[in-house]
Amino acid sequence: MASVTEEQVREALSAVNDPEIKRPITELGMVDAVTINPSTGSGSAESVTVRLLLTVAGCPLKDTLNRDITAAVKGIAPEADVVVDMGVMTDEQRKSMRDQLRGSHSDREIPFAKPGSLTKVYAIASGKGGVGKSSVTVNLALAMAQRGLKVGVIDADIYGHSIPDMLGVGDRRPTQVEDMIMPVPVPNATGTDIQVMSVGMLKPRKDQVVAWRGPMLDRALVQMLSDVFWGDLDALLLDLPPGTGDMAISLGQHLPNAEVLVVTTPQQAAASVAERAGTMASMMHQRVVGIVENMSYLVTPTGDRMEIFGSGGAATVAKTLSHRFGYDVPVLGQVPLDEKLRVGGDTGEPIVVSDPDTEAAKVLQGVADQLSGRSRGLAGMQLGLSPAGR
Numbered sequence: 001m002a003s004v005t006e007e008q009v010r011e012a013l014s015a016v017n018d019p020e021i022k023r024p025i026t027e028l029g030m031v032d033a034v035t036i037n038p039s040t041g042s043g044s045a046e047s048v049t050v051r052l053l054l055t056v057a058g059c060p061l062k063d064t065l066n067r068d069i070t071a072a073v074k075g076i077a078p079e080a081d082v083v084v085d086m087g088v089m090t091d092e093q094r095k096s097m098r099d100q101l102r103g104s105h106s107d108r109e110i111p112f113a114k115p116g117s118l119t120k121v122y123a124i125a126s127g128k129g130g131v132g133k134s135s136v137t138v139n140l141a142l143a144m145a146q147r148g149l150k151v152g153v154i155d156a157d158i159y160g161h162s163i164p165d166m167l168g169v170g171d172r173r174p175t176q177v178e179d180m181i182m183p184v185p186v187p188n189a190t191g192t193d194i195q196v197m198s199v200g201m202l203k204p205r206k207d208q209v210v211a212w213r214g215p216m217l218d219r220a221l222v223q224m225l226s227d228v229f230w231g232d233l234d235a236l237l238l239d240l241p242p243g244t245g246d247m248a249i250s251l252g253q254h255l256p257n258a259e260v261l262v263v264t265t266p267q268q269a270a271a272s273v274a275e276r277a278g279t280m281a282s283m284m285h286q287r288v289v290g291i292v293e294n295m296s297y298l299v300t301p302t303g304d305r306m307e308i309f310g311s312g313g314a315a316t317v318a319k320t321l322s323h324r325f326g327y328d329v330p331v332l333g334q335v336p337l338d339e340k341l342r343v344g345g346d347t348g349e350p351i352v353v354s355d356p357d358t359e360a361a362k363v364l365q366g367v368a369d370q371l372s373g374r375s376r377g378l379a380g381m382q383l384g385l386s387p388a389g390r
């Protein structure tokens with residue numbers, strides 16, 4: 001006699017989520033069949049075979065699914081041999097799953113722009129390149145996930161889409177189910193994956209150089225916002241290209257409720273261009289939530305503090321923007337120069353994960369605390385009125 005029933009196995013499998021879609025595999029129609037062959041005695045073990053239908057052949061996460069399914073079945077039948085027999089959904093099955101997740105309508109809509117959306121959207125902007133915008137984005141995303149938030153990241157930096165590499169998923173391509181794209185999950189130590197989509201993942205080849213003008217950039221942004229199945233996110237972080245170009249305008253048009261975080265260095269020349277990025281956001285009716293100063297200082301081996309890029313840049317931007325907009329635009333943190341931060345980005349393990357006790361990581365965690373503590377929801381949404389006096 002078998003030690004478990006099919007019903008019990010299905011119940012156990014309902015705790016296994018598809019790693020990309022984040023829903024139970026049983027709900028998604030991925031468990032095609034469960035077969036239990038009882039032990040025939042003389043030392044042979046009972047066997048449980050789970051026939052699993054992957055959304056696409058060559059699904060990059062089939063090993064994860066195999067491991068999670070085996071663990072779930074072993075949890076109720078420790079002695080059983082577990083076999084996960086993988087097949088692939090038919091077109092019809094895929095379409096029905098897509099309809100289940102998205103509804104059968106074919107309209108493209110941006111879930112984060114809907115009036116009732118509870119996802120906080122933060123666009124990370126800078127006046128000029130190389131100030132550490134992408135480094136700030138990945139570290140904030142991971143720090144927010146460590147605080148239990150469900151976080152998505154869009155790498156919209158057409159010129160330097162470095163986010164996937166910084167998160168260690170540089171070569172991953174997103175899975176596509178019909179017209180729906182699955183963001184790439186980035187596992188992290190706390191067990192809360194963050195979800196990533198990059199403009200680089202929309203190119204046929206990673207190394208391809210793209211020369212996209214406004215309409216193409218707009219299409220890419222809309223695709224990443226509306227064709228990607230983001231599920232229910234607490235926060236979505238967008239890494240924008242530096243400056244006040246087409247992507248910033250498109251974002252303002254499609255997501256006026258996004259709030260903007262401006263990254264600058266302490267240098268006065270950088271600060272004045274950062275001000276422009278903030279002003280641009282406000283012209284698009286977006287609120288500037290604060291300034292992060294990066295590369296603020298370097299602590300030398302002798303413990304001295306060197307202000308390599310000068311000082312006061314973020315304070316200047318904060319003061320000017322607060323005055324201009326009539327609300328408080330605070331400096332949320334000053335991140336020091338730290339080789340470990342650069343190494344963390346290069347090796348795909350950002351500093352809040354690799355070296356959480358460094359000062360740079362602590363400052364970034366502090367910024368994440370300030371953003372994570374803000375309530376999800378309608379507060380802070382813009383009313384679409386033009387600020388006066390500009």
Ligand SMILES: Nc1ncnc2c1ncn2[C@@H]1O[C@H](COP(=O)(O)OP(=O)(O)OP(=O)(O)O)[C@@H](O)[C@H]1O
Nearest residue numbers: 129130131132133134135160336337338341342345
């Ligand atoms: N505080 C820091 N300490 C040391 N290195 C840093 C720091 N901040 C950023 N870097 C390094 O500086 C380089 C540029 O950073 P990053 O790519 O994050 O900037 P960016 O503003 O996103 O640039 P881009 O304009 O290309 O988008 C990277 O090599 C990064 O590792």
